[in-house]
Structures are given as structure tokens and as C-alpha cells.
Amino acid sequence: MNVFSRMRRALAALGAALALAAVPLLPGCGGGATGLGEVVIGLTDADGDFLAYQVDVTSLTLSRADGTQVQVLPLSTRVDFAQYTEMTEFLTAAMVPDGVYTGAEMVLDYTSADVQVEVAGAATPATLVDADGNPLAQVTMAVQLEEMDHILIRPGVPAHVVFDFDLAATNAVDLTIPAAPVVTVDPVLLAEVDADFAKPHRLRGLLDRVDLDNSEFTLHVRPFGHHGAAHRFGDFPVAVDGQTAFEIDGVAYTGADGLAALAALEPGSPVVAFGQVQRALRHMLASTVRAGSSVPWGQRDVAHGVLTSRLGDQLTLRGAVLSFDSGVGRPDLLRDTLTVLIGPDTIVTGPLGAPMTPADLSVGGRVTVVGDLLETAAVIAADLSVTPTLDATQGKARIEVSHAHGLVVATTAGTLTLDLRALNGRPVDIYDFAGTGATPADDSDPAAYRVDTGALDLSALAAGDPVGVRGLTAPFGAAPPDFLAMSLAQPPVEPEPRANLTIQWHPADLTPFTVSAPGGLVPDLSASPHRHHVVVAGAVIDLAGLGADARVVPAAEGGRYALQAGGALRVFGDFATFQAALDAALANGAAGRHLTAHGAWDGPTATFTADVVVVNLRRAAGGPDPVRMPPGLAKRLFGM
Numbered sequence: 191m192n193v194f195s196r197m198r199r200a201l202a203a204l205g206a207a208l209a210l211a212a213v214p215l216l217p218g219c220g221g222g223a224t225g226l227g228e229v230v231i232g233l234t235d236a237d238g239d240f241l242a243y244q245v246d247v248t249s250l251t252l253s254r255a256d257g258t259q260v261q262v263l264p265l266s267t268r269v270d271f272a273q274y275t276e277m278t279e280f281l282t283a284a285m286v287p288d289g290v291y292t293g294a295e296m297v298l299d300y301t302s303a304d305v306q307v308e309v310a311g312a313a314t315p316a317t318l319v320d321a322d323g324n325p326l327a328q329v330t331m332a333v334q335l336e337e338m339d340h341i342l343i344r345p346g347v348p349a350h351v352v353f354d355f356d357l358a359a360t361n362a363v364d365l366t367i368p369a370a371p372v373v374t375v376d377p378v379l380l381a382e383v384d385a386d387f388a389k390p391h392r393l394r395g396l397l398d399r400v401d402l403d404n405s406e407f408t409l410h411v412r413p414f415g416h417h418g419a420a421h422r423f424g425d426f427p428v429a430v431d432g433q434t435a436f437e438i439d440g441v442a443y444t445g446a447d448g449l450a451a452l453a454a455l456e457p458g459s460p461v462v463a464f465g466q467v468q469r470a471l472r473h474m475l476a477s478t479v480r481a482g483s484s485v486p487w488g489q490r491d492v493a494h495g496v497l498t499s500r501l502g503d504q505l506t507l508r509g510a511v512l513s514f515d516s517g518v519g520r521p522d523l524l525r526d527t528l529t530v531l532i533g534p535d536t537i538v539t540g541p542l543g544a545p546m547t548p549a550d551l552s553v554g555g556r557v558t559v560v561g562d563l564l565e566t567a568a569v570i571a572a573d574l575s576v577t578p579t580l581d582a583t584q585g586k587a588r589i590e591v592s593h594a595h596g597l598v599v600a601t602t603a604g605t606l607t608l609d610l611r612a613l614n615g616r617p618v619d620i621y622d623f624a625g626t627g628a629t630p631a632d633d634s635d636p637a638a639y640r641v642d643t644g645a646l647d648l649s650a651l652a653a654g655d656p657v658g659v660r661g662l663t664a665p666f667g668a669a670p671p672d673f674l675a676m677s678l679a680q681p682p683v684e685p686e687p688r689a690n691l692t693i694q695w696h697p698a699d700l701t702p703f704t705v706s707a708p709g710g711l712v713p714d715l716s717a718s719p720h721r722h723h724v725v726v727a728g729a730v731i732d733l734a735g736l737g738a739d740a741r742v743v744p745a746a747e748g749g750r751y752a753l754q755a756g757g758a759l760r761v762f763g764d765f766a767t768f769q770a771a772l773d774a775a776l777a778n779g780a781a782g783r784h785l786t787a788h789g790a791w792d793g794p795t796a797t798f799t800a801d802v803v804v805v806n807l808r809r810a811a812g813g814p815d816p817v818r819m820p821p822g823l824a825k826r827l828f829g830m
Contacts, residue, residue: 240361243357245269249297267413316371321374331377358690359378363721378754392464395411395426406427435479436481441543462479490585491512492512506528531583536585537586540589554626627668689789751802752803787800789801
């Protein structure tokens with residue numbers, strides 16, 4: 191397992207994504223190739239404080255060791271990185287000239303970006319500036335690949351690359367004026383080559399053909415809003431097995447029965463598949479497939495969000511992402527509050543098409559609703575003060591799997607009581623639990639949130655432990671329990687909940703660490719007046735209030751540690767080397783702007799064990815570039 195594979199295991203919080211696999215050679219490729227090979231590429235992001243982070247990805251270019259530049263993105267694509275927190279979005283496919291690729295460059299266009307920060311539980315549009323305080327336009331992110339992570343493209347031997355766009359490290363959020371947040375953007379793009387562990391991919395497309403004999407089907411890839419695009423995104427095969435779960439036109443199937451039902455659909459029917467890309471076999475192995483009317487493409491208006499309150503047949507959704515039936519290909523819009531009207535004729539299903547009723551739509555649930563917006567797309571897009579209304583009385587609602595995070599209060603056989611800190615990533619104070627209980631006294635209480643865990647093992651949990659729970663909210667008006675668990679994120683059954691650490695020094699600090707040693711860093715919080723916290727299982731821990739110095743130490747195995755300055759990034763696979771370069775940069779007059787880390791938090795010792803650390807530096811006037819590599823090292827690693 192290479193170091194980036196180990197890092198991937200540590201980055202459970204990482205998010206959104208694009209992925210590439212196989213179409214004819216794209217325009218703009220350099221010459222000199224002796225053949226073509228296949229590359230599967232993904233782009234992902236790490237968690238930040240953003241409810242929306244829509245930006246246009248205008249190009250993605252791979253750099254071969256001989257200088258050849260290969261463009262692998264066929265169309266400019268608008269991506270909301272904040273909406274993809276648990277998977278990789280399959281974007282396109284490309285056949286590229288064979289050879290060794292040593293770097294990549296991605297261009298983001300922020301001219302019409304929609305970035306909204308969560309402030310006191312509400313989405314608030316942010317002003318975007320670069321490191322010098324100038325308004326953003328186009329931003330170029332470059333990444334050089336270490337020798338161990340070079341991309342080797344050979345005919346018949348596909349490669350797999352994932353690019354991580356780390357939102358937390360890229361963006362410094364200034365909430366000095368809460369109603370007018372300012373986000374300073376200094377891009378962080380990391381790369382992982384031939385990972386043996388990856389988040390699930392989502393592949394969206396139109397059905398091409400079904401091969402019953404070989405248990406697979408092929409899709410014309412149509413990512414994001416490119417539903418009507420021509421065959422520029424390529425085709426990709428999807429394999430199924432006896433465990434693959436299907437939902438086709440609202441009916442659930444498994445394995446071969448599902449594939450047969452898929453074969454009965456017309457070519458061109460919409461399909462969404464979830465699973466893992468198996469590069470050696472050049473296909474995705476699907477765990478879940480949705481098709482036909484179970485995919486809400488172009489059939490009326492669609493909203494995705496979390497249900498935060500319910501009054502009779504009127505629902506309130508927060509963080510609602512809207513897609514419009516009148517605008518195939520138009521970017522989705524985020525409106526933080528949406529009213530949904532339901533009725534007895536609303537068709538409600540659960541995960542994988544399980545039949546449910548409107549009574550199952552309860553506070554805290556994550557839902558997808560299909561209906562008719564009473565306002566036009568133009569009105570909604572133009573006026574942020576408008577709370578749109580979606581009429582789903584003759585529509586559909588799908589209840590998705592939800593995620594609850596909190597601290598253990600108590601455990602008994604089959605029951606876990608939580609001090610709930612977040613539901614589906616949103617703070618609990620945005621939810622109104624009135625009516626969730628069989629009586630008002632039974633309404634859900636975030637301080638004592640009752641989770642039915644069935645036969646799940648709770649023996650490793652103790653009071654105060656952070657824990658994550660996946661499952662469904664109980665039907666409205668039926669609590670207790672409040673939540674029905676499908677799985678727990680707890681040691682030792684699963685990796686413990688991942689933690690994110692953020693420290694901003696404002697103004698930039700010439701001595702940002704009180705201790706800097708090969709074994710770890712101790713940040714100086716005296717120059718960090720605004721942001722100095724750890725977030726784990728939805729709980730926000732203020733480092734300034736611990737009564738002890740917080741320490742950031744490297745993980746025992748693997749990891750990526752980076753210095754960033756002026757749009758450039760230098761990545762290290764060894765913490766001691768990273769720390770020495772950091773000390774050298776500070777000794778030459780650089781100043782610390784912010785530190786972001788991902789890993790595990792140990793409260794009793796105030797220790798953050800990090801698999802990823804990014805320190806953003808301000809270059810000293812007239813001083814050396816803090817992220818420039820020694821020429822000999824650059825030549826050895828990148829053939830420069």
C-alpha cells in the first residue's frame with residue numbers, strides 16, 4: 191500500500207469529485223506519442239465551512255516528462271465541490287499518449303462563482319479574494335507528482351489518479367463581519383496515483399447497452415449538468431454481481447434480476463451507478479444502480495436537502511440544491527430555505543426504492559423531492575430573499591440515508607443515546623423537532639438523542655466518545671426512538687470519526703509555532719484571534735479553551751505534508767523533511783497565514799495526529815520562495 195493509499199484511509203472527510211476513463215484522443219494533445227493508453231482520473235475536495243462552492247473547472251491538463259501537454263477535460267464544467275462529501279463524481283474518459291506523466295494543472299474560473307458560507311446555521315454569500323486581497327477571476331492550480339506517484343501510461347495498462355481539491359486548506363474564511371464573510375483563496379491540489387482504496391464513485395449517464403452474459407452494462411457518461419451533451423465524455427462499462435442493488439422505475443431488484451430489468455429499458459434511459467472503479471478490469475463494480483424514473487433527470491423540478499421542520503403537510507428544507515426541468519444543463523442552485531408541499535398522493539420511497547409513506551418524512555432526514563416549483567428559475571436565481579415553494583402533492587420524495595454525529599451519553603442493549611452535534615453536516619440548532627414524538631414530551635431532544643442500534647456492537651463506546659451513525663430518522667410523530675441506525679463509525683468496528691483542524695493567523699505571524707520539531711508542531715494561538723478549532727463528530731472544540739497546548743503530530747504511517755505560498759505548493763511524504771523546510775522558510779522571513787490538518791483528535795492529551803497538514807505562508811519581501819524545491823531534487827523527481 192503506497193503512502194497516498196494510507197492517506198486516503200485517513201481522509202474520511204474528503205469530498206467531491208470528477209473522474210476520467212476512456213474516449214478517443216482529445217484535441218489539444220501534444221505530439222510525439224508512440225501509442226495510446228488509458229487513464230482514470232478523479233478530483234475530490236476536503237470538508238470546509240461551505241454550503242455551496244460552485245466554480246467552473248475550465249481545463250485539466252496532464253504534463254508528460256518530455257513536456258507534452260494533454261488536455262483531458264472536453265467541456266468546461268461547473269462543479270459544486272461542497273455537495274460531494276462522500277464520493278467521487280465520474281466526469282469523463284480520455285485516451286492519452288503513452289509515457290510518464292509528472293504533473294497536472296487545473297484551471298478554475300471564479301468569475302461567476304457561487305460560494306456560500308454557513309454563518310450561525312444560515313447560508314451567507316461570500317466575497318472571494320486572492321492572497322493579496324484582489325477579486326478572483328481565473329485561478330490555476332498546479333501539482334507536481336513525486337517519483338513514486340508518477341503516472342505511467344502504457345497501452346492496455348490503465349492508470350488511476352485522484353486529485354484532491356482541499357477546500358479547508360484552499361480557503362481562509364474571515365467572519366469579522368458575519369453578514370459579509372470574506373474568503374481568501376490560495377489553492378491546494380494534491381494527487382494520488384493508483385490508489386488501492388478510494389471513496390465510492392458515482393457514474394451518471396445514459397444507457398447504451400446491456401450484456402446479460404457478462405453481467406455488465408455500458409453508459410454514455412453524462413456528468414453534472416451535461417445531460418444533453420454529445421458523446422464527448424465517453425462511454426464506460428459497469429459490472430454487477432449478485433449483491434448489486436437496483437432501483438428501476440421505483441421498483442427494487444437485486445443482481446441478475448436487476449440487470450434483466452435494466453435491459454428492458456430503452457437505450458438512452460438515464461442511469462446512475464455507485465461503486466468502485468476497478469482500473470485493472472477497466473470497469474466500475476456497482477453496489478447500487480438507479481435507472482429510469484428513479485433518476486430525476488428532466489422530469490419536473492428537483493430539490494435535494496435536509497428536512498429541518500414539519501408542520502402538517504408543509505416541510506421546510508435547508509441547504510436545498512435545486513435543479514429545474516426547464517434548464518437541462520443549467521447549474522444547480524443552492525437556496526438555504528425551501529418550502530415543500532406534500533399530500534396523500536405524494537409517492538415516498540426509501541433507499542433502494544423501499545416503499546414508504548408521507549409519515550416517514552421526518553425532521554433530520556435527507557430527502558430528494560420531485561415536483562413543480564411555484565416560482566420560475568429566473569426569479570429564484572435573481573433574488574436570494576425568495577423562499578421557493580416546491581409543490582410535490584402530485585410528486586415524489588425519496589428518503590436518503592442520513593448521518594448523525596455526536597458524543598455518547600449512554601448505551602444500553604440496542605440503544606445509543608447521543609449528545610447530538612450535527613445531522614447531515616448541519617448544526618442541530620437549525621432543526622425544529624416539534625411534532626417528532628408520539629407526544630410533545632417525546633419530541634426528539636438533541637441533548638438526549640435516542641438511536642435504535644439493533645444488534646450493532648456498542649461495547650467499545652464510553653460516555654463522551656465521538657461517534658457517527660448512518661441510518662434513517664424515525665417516522666414523524668413516532669419517536670422514540672429518534673433514529674434507526676444502519677451502521678456506526680466507531681473504533682474498532684470502523685475507523686473513528688475523522689477530525690479537521692483549522693488555525694488562522696491574522697495578521698500573518700512570523701512565529702506561528704511555539705514548538706517546531708521533527709516530532710510535531712505546537713501552534714501559537716495568541717496571534718489567531720478568529721479561528722483555532724478542531725471539528726470531530728460534529729463537535730467544535732476551541733483549542734484556546736483547553737488549558738493545555740494543542741500539538742499536531744504526524745501519523746505513524748504515510749501522510750502528505752505541504753507548504754503553500756503564492757499559488758505554489760510543495761508536498762512532502764515525510765514529516766521531518768516538511769518540518770525542516772517549514773523552519774527554513776520561517777527563518778528566511780516567511781509568515782504563517784493558516785494551518786489545516788486532517789486526522790484524529792485525542793482530547794485527553796490535546797494531540798492531533800495528522801495524515802495531512804497544509805501550512806500556508808506569506809512570502810517575505812525580497813526573501814526566497816518558501817516552496818521552491820532544490821534544483822537537484824526537482825530534476826530527480828520530475829525530470830526538470
